[in-house]
Amino acid sequence: MRNASVWQQVLGITRVVIEAIWFDEDADAVVVSVRPRKGAGRRCGRCGRRASWYDRGEGRRRWRALDLGTVRVRLEADAPRVNCPTHGPTVVQVPWARHGAGHTRAFDDTVAWLAVHCSKTAVGELMRVAWRTVGSIVTRVLADIDATVDRFDGLARIGIDEISYKRGHRYLTVVVDHDRRRLVWAAPGRDAATLGGFFDRLGPERCALITQVSADGAEWIARAVQAHCPQAVLCADPFHVVAWATDAMDQVRRQAHNDARGAIVVRSTASSGPRSARPPRAYPLKRVRYALWKNPENLTDHQHAKLDWVAKTHPGVWRAYLLKEGLRTVFVLKGDAGKEALDRWIAWARRSRLPAFVDLQRRVVKYRAQIEAALDSGLSNALIESTNTKIRLLTRVAFGFTNTDALIALAMLTLGGHPPVLPGR
Numbered sequence: 001m002r003n004a005s006v007w008q009q010v011l012g013i014t015r016v017v018i019e020a021i022w023f024d025e026d027a028d029a030v031v032v033s034v035r036p037r038k039g040a041g042r043r044c045g046r047c048g049r050r051a052s053w054y055d056r057g058e059g060r061r062r063w064r065a066l067d068l069g070t071v072r073v074r075l076e077a078d079a080p081r082v083n084c085p086t087h088g089p090t091v092v093q094v095p096w097a098r099h100g101a102g103h104t105r106a107f108d109d110t111v112a113w114l115a116v117h118c119s120k121t122a123v124g125e126l127m128r129v130a131w132r133t134v135g136s137i138v139t140r141v142l143a144d145i146d147a148t149v150d151r152f153d154g155l156a157r158i159g160i161d162e163i164s165y166k167r168g169h170r171y172l173t174v175v176v177d178h179d180r181r182r183l184v185w186a187a188p189g190r191d192a193a194t195l196g197g198f199f200d201r202l203g204p205e206r207c208a209l210i211t212q213v214s215a216d217g218a219e220w221i222a223r224a225v226q227a228h229c230p231q232a233v234l235c236a237d238p239f240h241v242v243a244w245a246t247d248a249m250d251q252v253r254r255q256a257h258n259d260a261r262g263a264i265v266v267r268s269t270a271s272s273g274p275r276s277a278r279p280p281r282a283y284p285l286k287r288v289r290y291a292l293w294k295n296p297e298n299l300t301d302h303q304h305a306k307l308d309w310v311a312k313t314h315p316g317v318w319r320a321y322l323l324k325e326g327l328r329t330v331f332v333l334k335g336d337a338g339k340e341a342l343d344r345w346i347a348w349a350r351r352s353r354l355p356a357f358v359d360l361q362r363r364v365v366k367y368r369a370q371i372e373a374a375l376d377s378g379l380s381n382a383l384i385e386s387t388n389t390k391i392r393l394l395t396r397v398a399f400g401f402t403n404t405d406a407l408i409a410l411a412m413l414t415l416g417g418h419p420p421v422l423p424g425r
């Protein structure tokens with residue numbers, strides 16, 4: 001082949017001999033026949049160690065390569081097996097593709113990069129691959145990156161969280177590095193044994209270097225942390241504590257909504273008047289939800305007006321709102337000022353005559369030591385919140401995978417601090 005070196009450049013493959021190139025009508029693709037250079041030596045596809053010839057394997061194989069413009073390209077080569085001392089008969093290592101892959105390395109890397117940066121539909125249509133295939137590819141690319149980086153190096157302040165998916169039927173336990181704002185580990189399940197898997201991989205020496213662990217107050221997390229990192233300070237994750245208060249406020253709002261609606265129904269039955277005579281007063285409570293959930297600094301003028309309306313018409317809901325905001329302020333203040341505010345908040349919630357907040361106040365008292373540790377820790381709430389939010393956003397895309405390994409791989413590639421790199425960059 002006279003233009004072999006040009007073709008090598010175009011295809012982005014090195015260390016190979018191009019034997020022939022033709023257009024295969026049936027496959028609707030340019031097929032490039034290749035073989036490793038003479039004297040390249042045979043290596044095990046799994047571990048890369050030199051190994052002796054075993055047999056021809058399944059003969060010729062094809063790998064999908066990056067398209068050339070609008071034309072599809074496939075590499076074709078022999079795929080003999082070697083006899084690896086560790087892995088036994090294994091398909092030989094090839095320079096252009098990862099072991100067990102039906103796509104070239106450059107194709108894999110491009111798909112992984114796109115999966116991190118684009119929508120599911122964009123990746124699938126541009127690369128003409130099924131989402132399931134994207135799943136296998138991101139898993140392979142992550143394995144390659146993980147072989148070269150140590151995510152656990154220098155871990156000191158970590159956060160542990162559980163994330164539900166499949167409409168709350170399945171869970172992932174995730175660990176984030178607060179100092180580097182990265183996801184460092186994720187595994188299916190939510191119990192002490194699952195989390196134990198993380199600490200086992202971290203090893204006792206590095207467990208001893210963990211100084212702070214933020215978590216949502218789950219018993220099993222506390223147990224696992226106590227067992228593996230007894231020196232670490234367990235902090236309540238402000239993000240979750242505020243979420244407890246938001247839930248309590250929602251209970252109060254729903255109750256008020258139902259009470260008001262019940263009152264209307266009773267009144268309208270009693271008067272047996274026409275339906276249109278119903279006072280519409282109760283229904284707006286549903287429409288103020290977003291205004292109540294949002295942080296006040298992000299409210300629009302219209303939402304401010306809605307809150308004013310709540311304050312004037314539903315004193316119970318308004319009190320619940322102020323209590324929620326009060327607990328959020330505790331974490332904004334931090335340190336001793338935060339602790340003082342927490343004392344006042346507990347007393348206030350206890351006397352609030354709102355059962356949801358009286359209960360919440362008990363829970364807060366129960367986790368007081370962890371909440372105070374969070375106020376002392378200097379861990380920024382914004383940091384914890386942004387990591388949590390990012391993971392939740394990502395899960396909407398990644399959870400399209402039915403395969404958990406693929407889901408975790410995409411999460412790690414996106415949030416793990418070592419993103420996939422486009423070929424040739």
Ligand SMILES: [Zn+2]
Pocket residue numbers: 044045046047048049084085086087088090
């Ligand atoms: Zn091997």
